Amino acid sequence: MKREYAVEDENGILFSTPGFDPANITEKASFQSGKTLLICDPNTDQVALLERLREAEEMISAKESFLSNMSHDMRTPMNAIIGMTVLAKKHIDEQARVSDALDKIETASNHLLSLINNVLDMSRINSGKLQLSDESFALGDLLHDILVIVKPLIEQKGHRFLLDTDGVECEVYFGDALRLKQIFVNIISNAVKYTPEGGKIDVSVSDTATDGGRRVLLFRCADNGIGMSAEFLKRIFVPFERVENSTVSKIEGTGLGMSIVKKMIDLMGGTIEILSQPGEGTDVSIRIPLRPDISEEENTKLAGKKLLVMEADEKLCETYRRFFDDYKVNCTLVPTTADAFSVLADANIRNEVFDAVILGQRIDNDQMEIASYLHKSWPTVPLILISDDNWAEIRYRAERCGIEHFVPLPVFRYSLAKGISAAIRTGEEDSGAAGYPDLNGRRILLAEDNFINREIALEILSITGAEVIPAENGEEAVRLFESEPEQAFSMVLMDVQMPIMDGYEATRRIRASEKAYGASIPIYAMTANTFAEDIARARKAGMNGHLAKPIDVNALIQVLQQIRV
Numbered sequence: 001m002k003r004e005y006a007v008e009d010e011n012g013i014l015f016s017t018p019g020f021d022p023a024n025i026t027e028k029a030s031f032q033s034g035k036t037l038l039i040c041d042p043n044t045d046q047v048a049l050l051e052r053l054r055e056a057e058e059m060i061s062a063k064e065s066f067l068s069n070m071s072h073d074m075r076t077p078m079n080a081i082i083g084m085t086v087l088a089k090k091h092i093d094e095q096a097r098v099s100d101a102l103d104k105i106e107t108a109s110n111h112l113l114s115l116i117n118n119v120l121d122m123s124r125i126n127s128g129k130l131q132l133s134d135e136s137f138a139l140g141d142l143l144h145d146i147l148v149i150v151k152p153l154i155e156q157k158g159h160r161f162l163l164d165t166d167g168v169e170c171e172v173y174f175g176d177a178l179r180l181k182q183i184f185v186n187i188i189s190n191a192v193k194y195t196p197e198g199g200k201i202d203v204s205v206s207d208t209a210t211d212g213g214r215r216v217l218l219f220r221c222a223d224n225g226i227g228m229s230a231e232f233l234k235r236i237f238v239p240f241e242r243v244e245n246s247t248v249s250k251i252e253g254t255g256l257g258m259s260i261v262k263k264m265i266d267l268m269g270g271t272i273e274i275l276s277q278p279g280e281g282t283d284v285s286i287r288i289p290l291r292p293d294i295s296e297e298e299n300t301k302l303a304g305k306k307l308l309v310m311e312a313d314e315k316l317c318e319t320y321r322r323f324f325d326d327y328k329v330n331c332t333l334v335p336t337t338a339d340a341f342s343v344l345a346d347a348n349i350r351n352e353v354f355d356a357v358i359l360g361q362r363i364d365n366d367q368m369e370i371a372s373y374l375h376k377s378w379p380t381v382p383l384i385l386i387s388d389d390n391w392a393e394i395r396y397r398a399e400r401c402g403i404e405h406f407v408p409l410p411v412f413r414y415s416l417a418k419g420i421s422a423a424i425r426t427g428e429e430d431s432g433a434a435g436y437p438d439l440n441g442r443r444i445l446l447a448e449d450n451f452i453n454r455e456i457a458l459e460i461l462s463i464t465g466a467e468v469i470p471a472e473n474g475e476e477a478v479r480l481f482e483s484e485p486e487q488a489f490s491m492v493l494m495d496v497q498m499p500i501m502d503g504y505e506a507t508r509r510i511r512a513s514e515k516a517y518g519a520s521i522p523i524y525a526m527t528a529n530t531f532a533e534d535i536a537r538a539r540k541a542g543m544n545g546h547l548a549k550p551i552d553v554n555a556l557i558q559v560l561q562q563i564r565v
Helices: 046-090 095-126 139-157 177-193 257-267 314-327 337-349 367-377 391-400 413-425 451-462 474-483 503-511 532-541 553-560
Strands: 004-009 012-016 025-030 036-040 135-138 160-167 172-175 200-209 215-223 271-277 281-292 306-310 330-334 356-359 383-387 403-408 443-447 467-471 491-494 523-527 545-548
Touching: 046 095, 135 139, 135 413, 139 160, 139 177, 139 200, 139 403, 139 413, 177 200, 177 215, 177 257, 177 281, 257 271, 306 314, 306 337, 314 330, 314 413, 330 337, 337 367, 356 367, 356 403, 356 413, 367 383, 367 391, 367 403, 383 391, 383 413, 391 403, 403 413, 443 451, 443 474, 451 467, 451 553, 467 474, 474 491, 474 503, 491 503, 503 523, 503 532, 523 532, 532 545, 545 553
Parallel strands: 160 200, 306 330, 306 356, 356 383, 383 403, 443 467, 443 491, 491 523, 523 545
Antiparallel strands: 004 012, 004 036, 025 036, 135 172, 172 281, 200 215, 215 281, 271 281
16 A cells, blocks of 8 residues: 655644545654654655654754854844944043943954854855865964964963974975864864863874875864763764853853864864863864975075074973074074173174074063164164064064064974074065055055945055055956056955956956056955955956955055065
8 A cells, every 4th residue: 555644733734645544544753843743554665754754853943943043143242243332432532431342342243253254164065165275384374373363262261271283294284274273273262161260271283194195284182171971072063062061151152163173174084083071171183184385495595594592491492403403503592681682792792793683482571672672782683583472463563673573483493494584584674653564655456346345445555655546346447557657556456246347357357458567466356255266266367365354454464565665
């Protein structure tokens, strides 16, 4: 007999197959939603049918949960933004209250942007549209960026944080540095979030060789936080899952992070392993296969150079000795400011010159104050700062103190050699106020169709002193470029989605222009399209790089630094 079935709820039968007869019901299956599956004359396909119905019920429940959580998580920061904006306008003459409101608006905005990015990532991953970039990156720079992000969170909760990089052999790789940073920041942030104040978090990074010329990057993060149950570990990669524990309250997060982490690691061909016990902490190990970049590094340019290094940390001193011995560099290590001044004074007496002075992480006085004194006393000696601070935030003060270049912590061979070479070779140009370059006399072509975005960009760029010529679409941008004489513009900032002519076509026409400098003028995409395929498309159209919206002022400054006056 042909199988027939129906689905009913408390109000009766919702639907049924044409030959269903309630008198012939042989089995019933109930579900949490209150619906019941009624089966007549079940056959061998019954189990598969039940499983499909369960999957459908779970999918409906997951979507309802997703929308409910999404509504709550997006409204929370949005309410803060709206509320603080109202308060700022109400107390517009009270600088302290306006400043406090703006700080809270910035925090809420960043949280909302993070949530939106997570949802977009989930959408693109699930639809199979997420593409990974494959560009060269320095592991030292990647880890420094991560430390800059997580350092305020760690300090706020008073955690003891250790980063061990002794197992790193290869320092430059090809891969998607942005996605790797997203993965590692998520793991460390979770450790900070779910570890009570005064806890400890240990992170180690190492790499090993594999067959086929690749290496496996091993990232491990262990904490002594609240831990997770075996039951929760089974659901940890399910969207919107969060640890619930009475010892931790008001923990913010979308619950999407670990799901995204797992999917990205899978796309990279890697693995993730999580070990945890309630009350005993969590240990996360991630392995990612990467292709090493074996191109020539900067260290070949340092042989024979004479350096003075101020550093009191014995472990860092040992690192410097090992690196500089390999480079055949003449290095003098001193632990105190007094020793440094004595060495420099003796060098003057002997008519000797140091190629650079390195200000280490641990010295007995403020790094900036020492730099200022050294610069006044020995103005021709380049000064190099080694720090875990965000260079964009301290750059203005550092350059006013005479510091030529910056090497991020943790110290790696590649970034150290690159920083020293750059400082010795040329040193960076003087910067204008607040770290902005002085671009007086330069002209920038800005193509942006959105009035508010154009106004924001004009306001930021005006600080540099450059003359900014706006265009409301790609066609107008091309016309302005063609109508001006050679070398009229120093840079083009190009929106991508514009009416009449988009940014990609406008860029292609500028590159093909009869103007000789059209082939070489820096053109940067400035757009909300921030996925790897969008960046690749911008490159293919002839753009030099990509700036994401909302505009990251620090990233914009780095791009503007390329304009030479």
